[in-house]
Amino acid sequence: MRIGVLTGGGDCPGLNAVIRAAVRKGTKEYGHEFVGFRYGWRGPIEGITQPLDWDTVEGILDKGGTILHSSRTNPYKMEGAVEAIKKNMADLGVDALIAIGGEDTLGVATKLTADGVNCVGVPKTIDNDLSGTDYTFGFDTAVNIATEAIDRLWTTAESHDRCIVVEVMGRHAGWMTLHAGIAGGANVVLIPEVEFDMQRVSDFVKDRMDAGKSTIVAVSEGAIAKGGEMQLKDGEVDAFGHVKLGGVGDWVADEIKKRTGSETRAIVLGHLQRGGTPTAFDRVLATRLGLEAAAAVNDGDFGKMMALQGTNIVRIPIHEGTDVLKVVPVERYRDAEVFFGV
Numbered sequence: 001m002r003i004g005v006l007t008g009g010g011d012c013p014g015l016n017a018v019i020r021a022a023v024r025k026g027t028k029e030y031g032h033e034f035v036g037f038r039y040g041w042r043g044p045i046e047g048i049t050q051p052l053d054w055d056t057v058e059g060i061l062d063k064g065g066t067i068l069h070s071s072r073t074n075p076y077k078m079e080g081a082v083e084a085i086k087k088n089m090a091d092l093g094v095d096a097l098i099a100i101g102g103e104d105t106l107g108v109a110t111k112l113t114a115d116g117v118n119c120v121g122v123p124k125t126i127d128n129d130l131s132g133t134d135y136t137f138g139f140d141t142a143v144n145i146a147t148e149a150i151d152r153l154w155t156t157a158e159s160h161d162r163c164i165v166v167e168v169m170g171r172h173a174g175w176m177t178l179h180a181g182i183a184g185g186a187n188v189v190l191i192p193e194v195e196f197d198m199q200r201v202s203d204f205v206k207d208r209m210d211a212g213k214s215t216i217v218a219v220s221e222g223a224i225a226k227g228g229e230m231q232l233k234d235g236e237v238d239a240f241g242h243v244k245l246g247g248v249g250d251w252v253a254d255e256i257k258k259r260t261g262s263e264t265r266a267i268v269l270g271h272l273q274r275g276g277t278p279t280a281f282d283r284v285l286a287t288r289l290g291l292e293a294a295a296a297v298n299d300g301d302f303g304k305m306m307a308l309q310g311t312n313i314v315r316i317p318i319h320e321g322t323d324v325l326k327v328v329p330v331e332r333y334r335d336a337e338v339f340f341g342v
């Protein structure tokens with residue numbers, strides 16, 4: 001069997017570990033051949049490939065990003081793209097695809113499966129917002145990066161008696177901000193799932209500043225103030241209809257300064273959160289998912305997504321990972337609220 005592998009959407013620590021594991025198990029245990037499709041779904045649409053064998057994946061376990069490169073290409077928004085995928089796979093002798101990606105990439109894999117293309121999915125996202133799996137690889141690395149950033153910002157905040165607002169990635173789910181905020185000791189954590197009261201936040205900050213204490217506010221890029229709306233970077237949308245977010249950190253910082261008179265700065269962590277070397281947890285999780293993906297293809301168990309449930313890697317229908325976004329339950333947010341303003 002000849003198996004294609006692609007990585008779609010944003011880069012994520014651990015992608016290369018999945019590729020490595022799938023290729024090594026598939027070639028060593030099952031005798032299959034692999035080919036890499038470059039630039040996400042653009043690869044099979046245009047027939048852009050690269051070799052994937054035992055030597056190709058040597059030394060990539062600890063590397064961030066993806067050796068296959070990526071894009072946000074959506075075949076279902078391009079005329080003739082699905083037919084091109086089928087033709088190119090047939091011409092290349094590719095029998096099945098392992099699609100590694102988030103909600104959008106796996107959504108395409110679900111549709112292609114229904115259209116007769118043999119696909120299995122491996123979930124990835126630093127946002128940890130895919131259902132059916134307890135954690136996605138990349139999340140642990142991103143949280144550690146954001147936590148370290150907050151740790152470092154504390155020294156500046158305390159040295160200058162400042163309030164610092166840290167903007168963390170998270171469009172509709174605040175898992176990263178919640179975990180990094182709690183781990184980094186932030187005094188206020190603002191997430192998309194719960195609209196926040198800007199005056200209440202300002203009062204927290206003022207009370208701390210009046211007591212001679214500096215403050216850290218962690219805010220998700222998709223967080224919304226009561227009566228407000230998402231802060232947008234511009235009006236552009238990608239191939240999957242997502243607008244670019246940005247600016248909530250600056251807005252919150254400006255409001256705090258205006259309402260309290262306290263010196264306030266905003267820091268946007270941005271792409272720093274998803275770059276660099278994956279943590280040991282993410283390397284192991286990504287490896288286990290890749291191994292299971294190779295086994296699923298060998299078994300002909302198509303239309304399935306590999307998932308972490310408890311300590312086990314299981315297979316579930318791909319659509320179960322993407323039908324409903326996994327967001328932070330209100331009761332989990334209450335854990336962070338215990339520390340607000342103290």
